[in-house]
Amino acid sequence: MKRMESPADNEHLPDEISRAVKRAVRLEWVTLGTLSLTVVVVFLVLGNSQAMKTAWIEDMLSLVPPLAFLISVRVTRKPANAKHPFGYHRAIGIAHLVAGTTLLVMGSYLIVDSLIKLLTVEHPTIGGISLFGHTIWLGWLMILVLLITGIPPVILGHMKLKLAEPLHNKVLYADADMNKADWMTSFAAIVGIAGIGLGLWWADAVAAIVIATSIVKDGASNLSAAVSGLMDARPTTVDNKKPHPLISDAQEFLQNLDWVHAANVRLRDEGQVFQIEGFVIPASRELATPERLEAAESALLDQDWKIRDVVIAPVTHLPNVVESK
Structure with a gap:
């Protein structure tokens, strides 16, 4: 088996990927700062709106x-050792699991909380606030805050999407996907607040x-994507919509070797890098020399920086590991 040094370590990444990692880290720090400020500002104008409360909690969850x-990026930089011979790349999957679970649990709680307020016919009220000697409806401040704070996450989301793939x-x-859709949260909350102002008490709970x-x-x-990854399901693209192209690329590479009669591969997604197991039926037993196997493993490693481990085994029957697209 051929193994590279941990590609999560910037010293072993291609220059463009190393720069992308550093940029992603910077964007996440900017996101944390922006969201922290948003949480404080929204709290200051929270009022009695259920939609506003839900938007505020979503802002906190977005952290x-x-x-x-x-x-997870910091953890993956730790080198492999005797206790963790495959390294710490699974930290990405664990982080994905934690984020998904947090969102699902808190979102479910907020739905129940909002339904209770809707079914009990709770009529929220939004009072006034005195600013510079004038009394204005607090709802206008809520709407203004939602409009302003809804813009930065959308911009950051689009920037991070370009790095995620x-x-x-x-x-x-x-x-990035959550950030990109943040405008919908702001819009729904604005509708709920406007509903209160127009006397539509139910609009606030519905918006929430x-x-x-x-x-x-x-x-x-x-959560579904994270669990699938941790259970070694077939690797998918970063948006979980289709099989990862490395599967077919590795399959084609082995199949095109002049000494290989037939081949199959299976990949394991370790979070941000892949392990490849290749199975080949040589045209004749004598052709499957250690030198040819080692050369094939090295060539596969050079195909993509995300490939970390490769093992190729000569077999007499191919395991059924490749799924149709």
Whole structure:
């Protein structure tokens, strides 16, 4: 088996990938700072709106993915040792699991809380506030805060999405996807606040349920993807929509070796890097020399920086490990 040094260590990453990692880390720190400020500002104008409360809690929950990313990236830099011979790359998957579970649990709680207020026909009120000698409706401040604080996450989300795919980091992708859709939370909360102002008491609770449902959706999708990854399901692209192209690339590479009659591969996603097991039926037994196997392993390692471990074994029958697309 061929093994590279940990590619999570910037010393062993291609220059463009190393720069992408550093940029992703900077963006996550900016996200933490922006969200922390947002949480404080929204709290100051929280009022009695259930939609505003739910949006505020979502802002706090949004701190979890960037924190998980920063911690997991740091952990993956630890070198492999006797206790962890495959390194610490699974920290990415664990971080993904934690983020997904947090979102799902809190989103479910918020849905129940909002439904209770809707079913008990609770009529929220938004009072006035004195500013510079004038009394204005607090709802206007709420709406202004939501409009202003809803912009930075969307911009940061689009920036992080561009880095998530080349880094194959699903925690970063989940965080970026949540940020990118943050405008919907702000819009729903604004509708709920406007509903209170117009005397539509139920609009506030309905808006809160819409926001909480979005949180649950994010949590469920990320939890499912994280569990699949930790259970060594077939690797997928960073958006979990299709099989990772490295599967077919590795399969094609082995199949095209002139001394190989037939080949199959299976990949294990370790969080941001892959392990490859290749099975080959040589055209004749004599052709499967240690030198040829080692050369094939080295060549596969050179295919992509995300490939960390490769082992190729000559067999007489291929295991059924490749799924149709």
